[in-house]
Amino acid sequence: MAQPQDNIPEGDLFPRIGEYDRWAIRWGYSYSGGKSAKEDARIVNKWIIDSLKANPRLWFGGEGFNGDPRAQMEDLGDNSMKASEYGIKNLQRILPNLAEWTREEADKYENLSDMYKQVTGQFGRYMGHVLRNVGGICETFRSVEEPGDVYEPAPKSRQHEAVVFLNEQLFETPRWLLDNAILNKISSPSSGDPVGSVQTGVLGSLLSSSRLNNLLQSANRYGQAKTYTVEDLLDDVRKGIWKELTTHKAIDVYRRNLQKTYVESLISIVNPAPPPSTGIPGLTILFGPNTKNTDLPSIAKAELAGLRERLLAAIPATADRLSKYHLQDLAERIRQALHPKG
Numbered sequence: 001m002a003q004p005q006d007n008i009p010e011g012d013l014f015p016r017i018g019e020y021d022r023w024a025i026r027w028g029y030s031y032s033g034g035k036s037a038k039e040d041a042r043i044v045n046k047w048i049i050d051s052l053k054a055n056p057r058l059w060f061g062g063e064g065f066n067g068d069p070r071a072q073m074e075d076l077g078d079n080s081m082k083a084s085e086y087g088i089k090n091l092q093r094i095l096p097n098l099a100e101w102t103r104e105e106a107d108k109y110e111n112l113s114d115m116y117k118q119v120t121g122q123f124g125r126y127m128g129h130v131l132r133n134v135g136g137i138c139e140t141f142r143s144v145e146e147p148g149d150v151y152e153p154a155p156k157s158r159q160h161e162a163v164v165f166l167n168e169q170l171f172e173t174p175r176w177l178l179d180n181a182i183l184n185k186i187s188s189p190s191s192g193d194p195v196g197s198v199q200t201g202v203l204g205s206l207l208s209s210s211r212l213n214n215l216l217q218s219a220n221r222y223g224q225a226k227t228y229t230v231e232d233l234l235d236d237v238r239k240g241i242w243k244e245l246t247t248h249k250a251i252d253v254y255r256r257n258l259q260k261t262y263v264e265s266l267i268s269i270v271n272p273a274p275p276p277s278t279g280i281p282g283l284t285i286l287f288g289p290n291t292k293n294t295d296l297p298s299i300a301k302a303e304l305a306g307l308r309e310r311l312l313a314a315i316p317a318t319a320d321r322l323s324k325y326h327l328q329d330l331a332e333r334i335r336q337a338l339h340p341k342g
Contacts, residue, residue: 001076068139074129079158080130080162083129102115120194127166134159134233137152137154159232166202167240173255209269209296212291216230231299250319251320260330
């Protein structure tokens with residue numbers, strides 16, 4: 001994520017064969033001299049151990065196909081938050097120039113539309129890289145000759161850093177992306193809002209039963225003191241998207257959508273939708289973990305009950321009419337979820 005002040009020579013900004021590439025070629029194509037498959041495996045394994053000991057940059061992380069936040073496709077650096085912050089700065093440099101840089105004679109704004117989608121898409125990818133840290137499990141491939149565990153949770157401080165980043169860069173509406181000078185030329189208001197879609201999509205994934213279950217299982221195995229817990233996550237997200245309950249400021253449409261997503265995500269854990277019918281008697285297919293008998297419904301109920309109390313306390317002090325309607329609606333949704341017969 002090069003920045004202008006880095007003064008990196010132009011030749012160093014383009015991809016080229018590096019240390020890992022040379023090592024991967026050696027690993028894949030060099031002749032080991034082994035007389036059998038077992039001997040070949042022993043020789044190559046020693047190559048790996050000795051090479052990694054000499055140069056940690058040769059570490060293999062699974063090519064982004066596991067849950068390890070250290071190994072992601074299109075990710076840069078050893079910290080997704082720092083890399084994404086630099087990437088956003090570059091997008092913020094691009095956007096004000098987008099109309100000029102995409103202008104061609106007789107173009108009907110197709111260029112501008114395509115490149116705006118690329119900017120918002122790249123922004124979404126940065127959010128995805130950061131999101132992978134929360135509930136992430138680091139998988140360090142080892143043979144029995146090497147010390148250390150294969151699986152361990154992503155560091156607690158790194159997961160907290162990821163949620164703080166999402167609060168600041170995404171859940172605090174990124175208005176720099178909402179350039180009406182561009183939007184009024186490339187899309188109708190009825191065609192959808194790419195920024196809002198990224199916001200609610202990321203929050204929904206952050207609070208999904210599968211991710212929360214990962215946090216729960218990690219805490220069960222490694223202990224709450226060493227892990228980022230479900231309660232930690234809810235505390236951090238709450239600080240980001242419910243500020244208006246204490247400031248009593250008007251809640252804009254983006255924040256209202258986020259707050260609804262938060263409530264509905266927790267309600268779906270308390271009252272999960274029945275699995276779709278297979279048409280075969282006695283056969284049920286579950287999508288995602290079965291969390292009914294875990295602590296997740298209990299935690300979600302407690303969070304919703306506490307949130308409802310704060311909503312009811314904030315309503316009288318909320319002057320903006322639409323914001324008040326919104327808070328009343330959420331309080332009623334929570335009541336119905338927790339007391340469906342009441």
